Amino acid sequence: xxxxxxxxxxxxxxxxxxxxxxxxxxxxxxxxxxxxxxxxxxxxxxxxxxxxxxxxxxxxxxxxxxxxxxxxxxxxxxxxxxxxxxxxxxxxxxxxxxxxxxxxxxxxxxxxxxxxxxxxxxxxxxxxxxxxxxxxxxxxxxxxxxxxxxxxxxxxxxxxxxxxxxxxxxxxxxxxxxxxxxxxxxxxxxxxxxxxxxxxxxxxxxxxxxxxxxxxxxxxxxxxxxxxxxxxxxxxxxxxxxxxxxxxxxxxxxxxxxxxxxxxxxxxxxxxxxxxxxxxxxxxxxxxxxxxxxxxxxxxxxxxxxxxxxxxxxxxxxxxxxxxxxxxxxxxxxxxxxxxxxxxxxxxxxxxxxxxxxxxxxxxxxxxxxxxxxxxxxxxxxxxxxxxxxxxxxxxxxxxxxxxxxxxxxxxxxxxxxxxxxxxxxxxxxxxxxxxxxxxxxxxxxxxxxxxxxxxxxxxxxxxxxxxxxxxxxxxxxxxxxxxxxxxxxxxxxxxxxxxxxxxxxxxxxxxxxxx
Amino acid sequence: xxxxxxxxxxxxxxxxxxxxxxxxxxxxxxxxxxxxxxxxxxxxxxxxxxxxxxxxxxxxxxxxxxxxxxxxxxxxxxxxxxxxxxxxxxxxxxxxxxxxxxxxxxxxxxxxxxx
Amino acid sequence: xxxxxxxxxxxxxxxxxxxxxxxxxxxxxxxxxxxxxxxxxxxxxxxxxxxxxxxxxxxxxxxxxxxxxxxxxxxxxxxxxxxxxxxxxxxxxxxxxxxxxxxxxxxxxxxxxxxxxxxxxxxxxxxxxxxxxxxxxxxxxxxxxxxxxxxxxxxxxxxxxxxxx
Numbered sequence: 001x002x003x004x005x006x007x008x009x010x011x012x013x014x015x016x017x018x019x020x021x022x023x024x025x026x027x028x029x030x031x032x033x034x035x036x037x038x039x040x041x042x043x044x045x046x047x048x049x050x051x052x053x054x055x056x057x058x059x060x061x062x063x064x065x066x067x068x069x070x071x072x073x074x075x076x077x078x079x080x081x082x083x084x085x086x087x088x089x090x091x092x093x094x095x096x097x098x099x100x101x102x103x104x105x106x107x108x109x110x111x112x113x114x115x116x117x118x119x120x121x122x123x124x125x126x127x128x129x130x131x132x133x134x135x136x137x138x139x140x141x142x143x144x145x146x147x148x149x150x151x152x153x154x155x156x157x158x159x160x161x162x163x164x165x166x167x168x169x170x171x172x173x174x175x176x177x178x179x180x181x182x183x184x185x186x187x188x189x190x191x192x193x194x195x196x197x198x199x200x201x202x203x204x205x206x207x208x209x210x211x212x213x214x215x216x217x218x219x220x221x222x223x224x225x226x227x228x229x230x231x232x233x234x235x236x237x238x239x240x241x242x243x244x245x246x247x248x249x250x251x252x253x254x255x256x257x258x259x260x261x262x263x264x265x266x267x268x269x270x271x272x273x274x275x276x277x278x279x280x281x282x283x284x285x286x287x288x289x290x291x292x293x294x295x296x297x298x299x300x301x302x303x304x305x306x307x308x309x310x311x312x313x314x315x316x317x318x319x320x321x322x323x324x325x326x327x328x329x330x331x332x333x334x335x336x337x338x339x340x341x342x343x344x345x346x347x348x349x350x351x352x353x354x355x356x357x358x359x360x361x362x363x364x365x366x367x368x369x370x371x372x373x374x375x376x377x378x379x380x381x382x383x384x385x386x387x388x389x390x391x392x393x394x395x396x397x398x399x400x401x402x403x404x405x406x407x408x409x410x411x412x413x414x415x416x417x418x419x420x421x422x423x424x425x426x427x428x429x430x431x432x433x434x435x436x437x438x439x440x441x442x443x444x445x446x447x448x449x450x451x452x453x454x455x456x457x458x459x460x461x462x463x464x465x466x467x468x469x470x471x472x473x474x475x476x477x478x479x480x481x482x483x484x485x486x487x488x489x490x491x492x493x494x495x496x497x498x499x500x501x502x503x504x505x506x507x508x509x510x511x512x513x514x515x516x
Numbered sequence: 517x518x519x520x521x522x523x524x525x526x527x528x529x530x531x532x533x534x535x536x537x538x539x540x541x542x543x544x545x546x547x548x549x550x551x552x553x554x555x556x557x558x559x560x561x562x563x564x565x566x567x568x569x570x571x572x573x574x575x576x577x578x579x580x581x582x583x584x585x586x587x588x589x590x591x592x593x594x595x596x597x598x599x600x601x602x603x604x605x606x607x608x609x610x611x612x613x614x615x616x617x618x619x620x621x622x623x624x625x626x627x628x629x630x631x
Numbered sequence: 632x633x634x635x636x637x638x639x640x641x642x643x644x645x646x647x648x649x650x651x652x653x654x655x656x657x658x659x660x661x662x663x664x665x666x667x668x669x670x671x672x673x674x675x676x677x678x679x680x681x682x683x684x685x686x687x688x689x690x691x692x693x694x695x696x697x698x699x700x701x702x703x704x705x706x707x708x709x710x711x712x713x714x715x716x717x718x719x720x721x722x723x724x725x726x727x728x729x730x731x732x733x734x735x736x737x738x739x740x741x742x743x744x745x746x747x748x749x750x751x752x753x754x755x756x757x758x759x760x761x762x763x764x765x766x767x768x769x770x771x772x773x774x775x776x777x778x779x780x781x782x783x784x785x786x787x788x789x790x791x792x793x794x795x796x
Binding site: 126129130133137140141144147148149152153155156159160163164166167170171174177178183 | 526530533539542549550552553557592596599603607
């Protein structure tokens, strides 16, 4: 029970201690970073085996204090965040040697991880905002870490849009507080349900008109968190910011940050707090489908390897939001499944792009060619990841896309299902281009002397490639129920969430403190 | 209503972010957006003629619970201010670096990326 | 301020320096008071820290950056910054260890109400936060003013000023 706060506290400690490491002892910084990431991964696996619970910080029971909620969805997200963080940390030491200030890099990196873990665990709206900001501010700084022209420009653009989004989120929270007089998620949820919710013909609201303030707050949340998640009308910052960052950060941003701070927070707020209605669900699906289609069409024309991947991130986020927006049990399961898969293959793709850049110094696809001969590990893992994202059968992407399409059909949304199929084909086309130009074909004269990347980088990529295959096992009934089914239930069963938090039995809570 | 004025301020800030060309002016507009939200939160907790929610020997908390302003938004605003301070400092640092690289604060001339 | 920006002279006139020598001490003292009474009156770690940082900034304006960085070298300010955060972290985790396994539990005796020595860990938290805020604000302002940006300047004149230890 006591381990839960450590999931946020451990990366914070790393963030505070790493800048104190002397400048000459960079090896020590590498070691500490790896140790922290390993501890985090272990903690997330321990958390997976813990029963669902809530943790009252400082012993103050909800709705008064801040509380952490450990349920199916947060367990799944913690596992994804911590394991992928570990793999990316493994990749970082060798890659980051050409940047100065590695210790500062690690410090910001772990602050970002702490923010993401906090977003996943927290059960308090204002605390959610604070953790979103911790993760976001660290990521603004990390995008501009290299301090070159493009990086600074992307960082500034990301910062401006990101802080506007944060202000929208905070305004939404303020409106909820004005209306309901609380910021605890479960308490809010309870009060909103009692007040009739968003209205319409939703399952939780048989009747009653929605309050204008509540609708306004919902719109603000969708805009603000949609901006953080880079859904299509709000996506302008992503294709600049993600490629500009150092590769491990590109992988973190595309693989984890937009999911935890964007999609997970959005799903938590809409499903658990405000309560989903057909209108909101339609909005989510349309945003998702738009992102899916626009992202892939722009991606096809790209020649910059990392930029192409960034546009595919938008497209794949579209899949996730479309599926979660269906709001059916199968839809949410499929969305979460695709979220897990995307968190595996997109970092892998970015890491391979980074490896190619590490050796050749270019990100232009038409400058590469035949790299398979010189960089077999990078080539093979990149091939596996490309097939995963394109949805080719033995790999994980196929199964989650299949589930999404089935869920669309089941919900009677044939148009979206067809769009999903078409986008998948276009994705395949786009990655065929990547493979053809970068890794297959004749080797260019100037790349005659390059070699495979250092062992730790190769190991990280191999690990992710194995995960690409292994996570297909989530299609089997047992693992699917254990990881995805529980996560889906904890999101869609709003009443259960409220009871879990506001019920009487709490770990860490203490009756004697009520007298204060 | 006074709350609407906060919204107006928020929109003015957004307008500034969208239309200004000078990096520093964009940052100032961001500050306006952030302050408008803080102002809104503070106004939420205000009540006419309310007193400060501070306990003193002469005034134990039981005696003023009904007439003090709401302290929770104040705590939240303090946190929000700290956050916006961090964002502001970072954005100024980035803007200075941008000026060093490009020799201008004009966003229309800082366009290496295609967007 | 304007004078400082136009010519690279170290500090301001004698009058300003003399007044600052007196005033800044009081400003920092006032900041300490705000921190120490943070659990009883409005204030606390952040406002107190900002006030103290204000005192240091005044010193910097009046006497020039050299004097301030001699008083508080950048590396040491950076270390203090981390130590403040670390102290706050340790207080939070101490709750796990001494407070019956509850993160952020106020495990110290609460003492008598409205006395200076009361409220358990809260004054200690305030001190840690004040350390963090003072150090990081001073660091931030020094960094922003040391970086006299020249358009098209190189990285070297950027980093050299601040990283010297």
